[in-house]
Structure formats: C-alpha cells, structure tokens
Amino acid sequence: MKPSVAQLRELARRMRIDIVRMLHAAGSGHPGGSLSCIDLLATLFSHEIERTPRNAADPGRDRVVLSKGHAVPALYACLARAGVIEREELWSLRRLGSRLQGHPDVARLPAVEASTGSLGQGMSIAQGMALAGKMARPGFRVFCLVGDGETQEGQMWECAMSAPKFGLSNLTVILDANGGQIDGFTKDVMNIEPIADKMRAFGWRVLEIDGHDFPAILSALDQARAGAAAAGGAPTYILARTVKGQGVSFMAGDYTWHGKAPDTAQAVRALEELGADQGEIAAVKATKPQKG
C-alpha cells in the first residue's frame, strides 16, 4: 500500500528521530547529510520501490544505492522501517561486531546493495546494476542517491557521460544538493553549479525539485518512472535542493554538523523538536554514547 503524503511526512519524522538516536549512541557520524536526504530516501523506500523483507533479496528487485555513504544512518532507518532489519539493531551503529558499519558494507549487510563511502563511486555501481537491469527479463530499476560534494569527483563525470550512452532509462540519480561539505559550503569549496545545465548537456533528463516537498518528490519519481517505461530513453537526474540538517533547528543549514554527533543534551533537544515521545527521550538519556 503506497503511503499518502501525510503518512510519508510522519514516516520521515520518525526516521529523523531514529537518525538522531543512532548518531547519539554511536558518538560519531554524519547528521547533516543524513537529515538532508531522509525525505528523499523515505519516499523511495516506502512509496517507489516498496521495500519489504520479502523482496529484499529478490534478484529482480529495484535497487537503491547510497553513493554518499556517510549518510548511511538514513539508509539504515529506511531498512528498519521496511522491516529488513530490526529497529533495535539501529542502536548498534558503528559498534564493534555490528552489521551497521560507519559506511555501507554490502558484504556484511546485503540490503545496502553496495559498499560506498569513498565518495564518487556509487553512481558507477548503480550504472552497472542498471545495465544488468536492462538485460534482465523482466527488467528492474536502479536509484542512486548522490551528494553535491562528491559530485566534485571525476568518476562521477565519467558516469555522467556513459549512462546516457547506454540508454539507461531505468537509472534515476537523485542529487541531495544540501550545499555543504566538511570544509565549508560547496559553492566555496568547489562549485558544481550550474549542475542542471551540466547534466542536461551530458544527456540526462533533469528534474529540479525541493527535496523536502513530498508532492514534488512524488511527482519527480512519477516522471522518472514514466521515462523508465519508454524505450531507449535517457536516465533521469533529480536535482533535489535540500537543507543540511533539515528538521533540527540548530543543525539546519550549518555545515559544521556534517560530521559530528550530538551529545546527550543536543540529542534530547533535537528529539523534542522532532516531537519524540517521552519514551524515546528517556532512552536517549539512558544511553551512554560510544567513545570514538
């Protein structure tokens, strides 16, 4: 059953709570980029591909590759809501022996689809899967969430060139354009704009949306799906403008929250803003964060 916009909004709110709790317990990680992409991922996993424990290992499944691997708490939150992993396992993030590694590890946890985290690599992997998807009967689709910072990597542009050549209409790349990276604002570190023009020039069908506007996300995914059904078409590139740290006031728009975890007081404040119930807040207060 496809969720409504109101249900998606509620799902994403709960996943933001999961992300904050995961990162607090882990004592390290990347909140900014996890919170910026969660509305996109929540919609993908619950509405577009409808991931379930039953279809998670189906060879013909549609796949989601998280190229910006540091945002993996968002991916784990989606897998937990889909029932592919237990929610309790989320609190093992980054701990010794956990399948929930600091960046996606497909050998330990196949549901993450690819091992990423060295930036710029996921789009090529997704492209390879899309090639296989085109050869399969029936075919399957591949979605790849990329970051604007990693778009500075040369490999991304190699892939930007090759995916249209192969007519990979079953490939949809979603750019989480949150405008920030470790050392500063992306426009200052190494500007990637005008990214829509560049991708169009490379032969992609480019859609530009507000990455926190659920009707807009759904509409873009509808268009990508229509494009995938057309033969020999271009791959789709959804340029989603987002806010780093979206949903937590003191993180929103602040790139210094790229790669540090909230302490207990900050996590409690974040959970209160996100409307977490007293049980969640008590659980955070009772949790001793791992020392990096």
Add this chain to the structure above:
Amino acid sequence: MPKATRQSFGEALAALGEKEERIVVLDADLSCSTKSELFAKKFPGRFFQMGIAEANMIGAAAGLALAGKVPFACSFACFLTGRFDIIRVSIAYARANVKLVGTHAGIGIGPDGVSQQGTEDLALMRALPGVTVVQPADDRETRQAVEALAAHDGPCYLRLTRQPVDDVHAEGYRFRLGALDVLRPGRDLSLLATGGTVGPALGAAKMLAARGIEAEVINVHTIKPLDVDALARSVSKTGRVVTVEDHTVIGGMGGAVAEALGERHPAPLKRLGLLNVFGESGASDALYEKYGLDAPGIARSVGAWLRP
C-alpha cells in the same frame, strides 16, 4: 608456438561466453589490445565499451557483479590497478565477483615505455583482502585460468603479457588454482617464476644444469593465495630460493614468497625483477636482457649468488 597470453585470454573468453551466459565484458578503449574484442564481436550485447574512463568501468563492473553477472573488466595492468581505491571499495570490500584483467604486464611490453608498463600491479592487488591474483605462463595455462577464475566466486586479478611467451606446459596439463606448479625438479635451489619470466627461468635452469646446479623451477601462477605448503616443501629440500618476475621486487611475487618463507620456513632468498626502478623504452627482448630477466641473465644472477 609462442603466443601472447592476452591473445589466449581473448580466445578463451570468447569461447567461454557460450557456456556461461552470466559473463559480460567491459573495456576502456583498449579492446583491440587486451583482446576482449574477440568476445565483443561474438557477443555485442554483453560487451560494454566504457571509453577511456577506467574508474567508471571498474564501478560498473562492480554493479554488474552485485546484480549477478560475471564481469571481466579489461585494460592495461597499470591503468586498471592505478584506480586502486575504486577497486578497493567498490569491488574488494564488497566482495563483488569481478574479474579484473590487466594486460601489458611489465617491461615485456617493450617500446611504449614506463607509463604503459604495469610494474607495481601485483603489489597493489595482493594487498587487497580476498582478491585472488593469477598470472599464467603460457597459452594452455591461460585458457584454463580464465575458466577457473570465471568459476571462482570472488574478486580476481588476472595478469597477462603483451609479448608472445613460449609454451612451458605439455598437452594434458591441468591448471589448479592456488597450487604451485613444479615444472622441473631440482635439489640445489627453488627457482620461482611467474608469467613472462617462466620461460626464461626454464632456460636458465638448463644453463645452470650444465654447470652442475640443479634448479627446481616452479611456476607461481597463483600469487594469492600462495601455496605456502608446497613452497615450504620445495625449500626444505633445496635450502634456498630465487624469485624472478617482470614486476618490481617490492610486494610482488618475490615479496609474497619472502613474507611467507620468513614466517614459515626462513631460507636464503634472492629476488630478481625490477630493483626499485622503473623500466624504459626498448625492444622487449633487449629490456629482458638489460634487466637480467632473460635466461642468461637469470643464470648469471643465480650462479653469482650461489658461488660468489
């Protein structure tokens, strides 16, 4: 008849494509050199021309493997393994079932010079957990190695020569992945070679025999995992080891042997190969002569080491 192992590879892959439908092949604008073009002509729908963009090719191969295909990704050894981090994370860490094929191994490629000569690729690929590293010595072995690697579930690196190499195996030879291949028994030293230096090592053994030195010539076709048991058996008999490879002596086959024996069965050891230097342009034969990798050069080095 002398034949380049890249040619044997191309023919074997094209033949294997009929039996194994999961095989797909990628190349980065060198298919006429790596000989993946033989597969491409036969199975155009299963061949992906990726252009001069090796990183993207390696990533695409990872994705194809993760989706159940058996991709062979081909380029020159240096260009392929030069994209080390892509291989490391997208393939090795993911345990993606990709077969990386690096042709134009070593100074044996000749006149094109250093930028095209893969002389550190074994060291790079050996360092990656779970990656099987194979370098066959002749046509028969290459054909069987291609089949064995296609059947092996896991990332592999196959290293091949541009230059023709002599047959070192007779009809009926059976390649065993992960096993040392003793080509000639001997009692005085274990002479380990791989790829393009196996033929010259056999030639050197004949020259040494004329001087009363009996070398046990061993073809190390599987550099990782190394057959340490068989290695220790040979060395416990001969007492000393010489390794010879068209690759830097740092971290390659000689390095692997030194590491293994150092822990398991310490013995006097001499590594022949590129001695912490790059190669240069020149005819293949002339380069092997200059760098001491031809039969007389190997015999000379061994003789001088044994009887200074």
